[in-house]
Amino acid sequence: MNPILVFQKLKEDVLLTYQKQYPYFEGNWKTFSSQDIQNLIDLITTNVKQTVSEKWIYTHLKVETNEKLPRKDMLDILSQFVGYSGWDEYVFKWKEEPAIVLTAKAPNRAKIYFVLFPVLVLLMFLSYKYIKSENIQTIEVKNAFTEEQINSDEVKAVLIEKNVETPIQIIDSKIQINAKDSSKIVLKSPYYKEKTVIINKTSNPEISLQPDDYAMILKGFMKSDIKDWQTRKEQLNKILAADLEVLVMLKNDLGTEYFNKKEFSEKLIVPSVSLKKMKVIDIQRNSSNEINFIRILQE
Structure with missing residues (x-):
């Protein structure tokens, strides 16, 4: 397969990996915001222990088509981010991927399956999102003294589960998480004192941060x-x-x-x-x- 086409597939996989951490993002690279870019940089730093600049993301990921392949060290970082040892393994995976060919002479039953299968997948996806949404909690982040909402750009939140830290997106001064029996959230800000809170399924708290x-x-x-x-x-x-x-x-x-x-x-x-x-x-x-x-x- 053409390396440029493989890179396009890698860009899709990067988005899918990002959506696992931020399920509320349902856009594409064209709608990928500056906040999404910062979240992605943080995720790569946390998961791969490597850094990617904002300019590089704008140059190579935000564009709709790529005329040339980026440097291999950057391709290695993205490949590791989506679960591979590096670019070489990712390319090998697509070389080994079997081609799917649909012929015009397929039996009628096969045509029926071909039409129904996407519908079943869509129904399963909607059911999953509905069940998952039942446990989603919205938590407002406020200034402990003024009780005003804190600017989303001034605070970062991290979910800690089994000693694994996962960044949480803050939108309009609110956090949305899929609460489990006991979820630990750490909030950090240059202007407010760090705070750790425990969230469970029955609580619907409001987090107040004390200004520094x-x-x-x-x-x-x-x-x-x-x-x-x-x-x-x-x-x-x-x-x-x-x-x-x-x-x-x-x-x-x-x-x-x-x-x-x-x-x-x-x-x-x-x-x-x-x-x-x-x-x-x-x-x-x-x-x-x-x-x-x-x-x-x-x-």
Whole structure:
């Protein structure tokens, strides 16, 4: 089989594997959103221990047709993600796949089976989705102090079952899971304190996350139009550690910028359009609760 055709099949299998973790996604690569891309990157990192950039996904997976084959190391990563040892095994699988040929002279009974079989499969699928949906719970994620919904982009959720972590998609500040006898969910955010909750079939909880005060102050500096420079400087000096390291990941996989405390503070003191487009994705603290590491995504 043509390698390009095999790669197209691999793209389909990547989508099917993604849908096993996110059953509510029923689209295709054309409708694959930026949030779906981030979820896929996280899944590949967790399951394969390898990284794929957002730019690579846009270049090779989001496109409808591929004119040339991507690098083999990337093909290996995707093949491992869908359950194979690598690209070579995946290609071998399709070489061994028997061809299915339908002839015009097939018996009438065979034609009837051919028509009825897809209908039976569809009925089984709908029955499965109905049974599965009975145990699905919708959990709202809120700010513990204001009781307002938390922006879905500011928090990540992970389902832990038998020591296996599976990312959960958060849509409109809500989590939907197929609750079992006891499901553990861990929620992490750069702006809120980490929280672990246990969900069961009978509960229908609302998860409240407690804001991290210093992280919220930092968020306010980055997103608001405060013009009192002296106040900013004094507050930043209090919440930022002397050995602060800030890494800003640039768009289109162009690399990373580094800032120390002085450089980053000067950037925060004066509000700007580029500052408001920065998205904090990780904050770490030292033993004195000062912020000593920040990772930012330049949007």
